[in-house]
Amino acid sequence: MTMTRVKDEAIRRTSPGVERASLPEAVLLGHGGGGRLMQELIADCLGVLGPANGLDQPNDAACLELPSGERLAFTTDSFVVSPLSFPGGDVGRLAVCGTVNDLAAMGAQPLGLSLGLVIEEGLQREALAQIIASIRNACEEAGTRILTGDTKVVERGAADGLFINTSGVGLIAPGVLLGGERARAGDRVIVNGPLADHALAILAAREELPLQGDFHSDCAPLNDLTAAVLEAGGNGVRALRDLTRGGLAAALNEIARQSHAHVQIVEGAVPVRPAAKAACDLLGHDPLSMANEGKLVALVAPDRADDVLAAMQAHALGREAAIVGEVKSLDECRVTARTALGPTRIVDLPSGELLPRIC
Amino acid sequence: MTPLPGASPEMLEQLVADCRRLADRAAERVGGRVHLMEVCGTHSHAIARAGIRDLLGDAVRLVSGPGCPVCVTDAGQIDLCLDLAERPHTILATFGDMVRVPGSRGSLAEVRARGGRVKVVYSPLEALAAAQQAPDSEVVMVGVGFETTAPTIACLVREADRLGLRNLSLLSAHKTVPPALRALLAAEEVSLHGFLCPGHVSVVIGSNAYRSIANDYRTPCVVAGFEPADILLAIRMLLQQVAEGEAKVENAYRRAVAPEGNRHAVEAMYSVFAVGEASWRGIGVIPKSGLRLRDEWSAFDAMARFALTAPEVQDHPACHCGEVLRGARLPAECPAFGRACTPARPLGPCMVSSEGACAAEHRYRAA
Numbered sequence: 001m002t003m004t005r006v007k008d009e010a011i012r013r014t015s016p017g018v019e020r021a022s023l024p025e026a027v028l029l030g031h032g033g034g035g036r037l038m039q040e041l042i043a044d045c046l047g048v049l050g051p052a053n054g055l056d057q058p059n060d061a062a063c064l065e066l067p068s069g070e071r072l073a074f075t076t077d078s079f080v081v082s083p084l085s086f087p088g089g090d091v092g093r094l095a096v097c098g099t100v101n102d103l104a105a106m107g108a109q110p111l112g113l114s115l116g117l118v119i120e121e122g123l124q125r126e127a128l129a130q131i132i133a134s135i136r137n138a139c140e141e142a143g144t145r146i147l148t149g150d151t152k153v154v155e156r157g158a159a160d161g162l163f164i165n166t167s168g169v170g171l172i173a174p175g176v177l178l179g180g181e182r183a184r185a186g187d188r189v190i191v192n193g194p195l196a197d198h199a200l201a202i203l204a205a206r207e208e209l210p211l212q213g214d215f216h217s218d219c220a221p222l223n224d225l226t227a228a229v230l231e232a233g234g235n236g237v238r239a240l241r242d243l244t245r246g247g248l249a250a251a252l253n254e255i256a257r258q259s260h261a262h263v264q265i266v267e268g269a270v271p272v273r274p275a276a277k278a279a280c281d282l283l284g285h286d287p288l289s290m291a292n293e294g295k296l297v298a299l300v301a302p303d304r305a306d307d308v309l310a311a312m313q314a315h316a317l318g319r320e321a322a323i324v325g326e327v328k329s330l331d332e333c334r335v336t337a338r339t340a341l342g343p344t345r346i347v348d349l350p351s352g353e354l355l356p357r358i359c
Numbered sequence: 360m361t362p363l364p365g366a367s368p369e370m371l372e373q374l375v376a377d378c379r380r381l382a383d384r385a386a387e388r389v390g391g392r393v394h395l396m397e398v399c400g401t402h403s404h405a406i407a408r409a410g411i412r413d414l415l416g417d418a419v420r421l422v423s424g425p426g427c428p429v430c431v432t433d434a435g436q437i438d439l440c441l442d443l444a445e446r447p448h449t450i451l452a453t454f455g456d457m458v459r460v461p462g463s464r465g466s467l468a469e470v471r472a473r474g475g476r477v478k479v480v481y482s483p484l485e486a487l488a489a490a491q492q493a494p495d496s497e498v499v500m501v502g503v504g505f506e507t508t509a510p511t512i513a514c515l516v517r518e519a520d521r522l523g524l525r526n527l528s529l530l531s532a533h534k535t536v537p538p539a540l541r542a543l544l545a546a547e548e549v550s551l552h553g554f555l556c557p558g559h560v561s562v563v564i565g566s567n568a569y570r571s572i573a574n575d576y577r578t579p580c581v582v583a584g585f586e587p588a589d590i591l592l593a594i595r596m597l598l599q600q601v602a603e604g605e606a607k608v609e610n611a612y613r614r615a616v617a618p619e620g621n622r623h624a625v626e627a628m629y630s631v632f633a634v635g636e637a638s639w640r641g642i643g644v645i646p647k648s649g650l651r652l653r654d655e656w657s658a659f660d661a662m663a664r665f666a667l668t669a670p671e672v673q674d675h676p677a678c679h680c681g682e683v684l685r686g687a688r689l690p691a692e693c694p695a696f697g698r699a700c701t702p703a704r705p706l707g708p709c710m711v712s713s714e715g716a717c718a719a720e721h722r723y724r725a726a
Contacts, residue, residue, distance in 0.1 A: 025469075026469060026472035026473055027470070027472060028467060028468045028469060028471075028472050028705075029468065030459065030469070034701075036701075036702070036703045040703065108424045172566075177652050192458075215367050281585075282712045283481070284401075284714075339408065339410055339587070340371065340409070340587060340590075341371055341375070341409050341410060341411065341414060341415040342410070342414070343409070343410025343411075343414060344410065345407070345408055345410055345723040345724065346722065346723050346724060348702075348721070348722045348723075
């Protein structure tokens, strides 16, 4: 996404003679959902920083070229999950994995991370100690460490237990060129396993929702998996994207926009566990739009797709990997899904906050 | 959801072929396109998602009716919710679908951003917990929904009474489906040749509830489930009836819906609610189509407790939700659709509710 494109689209969607609905004055929760509202917020409010400041950076991390010719990937992310711990992880593990995965999606191995903690007064020391321990464990898994940090305590009510910001720097392997703008017609779309488990684990961990189905977050560092993918696929790997907020739908829409591509998935080919599918049906959510923390999508040239799929399936974090679709053309910018009955449907960017339906 | 047992790709293909064949015969019988209406937001969604309109050909026009509970809630009720959420010491508990729907001065999402306390609940009983945890606040549950939702809201009221909770009340905008179907047929604005009756509502009220509609208006009614095969099966049954000139109630969702419905749920509902008139967006006031608290439960009535009267609110002039809800217009036939009105910037509820016909069309067919 570039800022100009977002604005162009907003204009295009407003026909002459019909007044456009007014913008809400305040920032809404939906602006944080990773969908269309967030794009508009970034374009409207942060646009003044200018394109030179990288806010139109559509990939998961920025790429910095050093005078030596080496390339660094650089990313930052804030973690404000509630509850702080959930089946399969906690906010500490989430922070490390999220940042490592943003680097991994650029084909980088992490050199180190920063760790900023904003702690709400009253947080139990034991809870904090557990989160720090899982930060250490996740760093070990990812083969990285915390290089620098900052800690603040704010009064009760000014934060929700603990907010974490992490930034990460990684070294991109020589010759690796990845980006959502590199899609070509015929490229295969591959995901490394079943979707939606993380979002459902968080929903289930919130006391108010008695969801049964044993949902565990998939939260995991993907840098070892991406190394295997790049080794198997070489320059046939065009783009990698980790599937966090907005899920596969948001990631593919982003790639479609960057490459002006028509990406088509086959609905039945997308791995979703039956319990997750049932829970999504019940709650009125689309698994394609649900957040994951240990899943990625790869766009791979057709002649390398089987190699990449095999490499994923040989890896602990990709056993249930599947080819779920392909790039149909570079003539139009859209994402579609072929349904079980045969017709295709649009896979839209989620518009904002995930809200449950009534019946 | 359980898939229709044995719905193989071949079976789906056969269902589609049957529907197309019967559609031609039915169209010949009625002398034009066959208009079938689905009256359930989840059906609208499933039909758009699976692309069923594309499969049926030109002989059938599938239109959406007043089947999305948030969409049929009139704008005055939305404004009442905004009013309550803005009050100090008040927590408005609501199903999430209501949060983004625009009233005359913004949505609950905007009120929440300004500091209003809006609690999104998945189950009405969460409102009970909220009332217990905040004894100094008034918790108001927004009761929006059809016969599917009303029994659980009734349980909430009874439970609040049992626990002696005095800081919980209900803003009831509950409605019942069959009177709305009768009102649409009686108005004769749109020619309708059959109803795809709502699966979830019918679990509660039973398929027999549509008998008088089928008899009085000579209009076939078929209860449908939610998988593509369920919906195709129900459409096939409707088209068969139209082609044969029949008008009866059939049930294509037998694994969930009994002819007499769920007696316990109906009893729970009417132990707390009495039938009254209700104002439907786009249709107007329909007698005997609403559920109000019975007199003995009036202590829980938010309208009385906060001395509220629903304001008269005009819909946005460019919004055609009313026509969409009456089946007079398909979403894509609205001039604002996808232009002035999008899910991120809705003019009316049909574009924003996850059960809204416009939201379904925009999300799956036209984004």
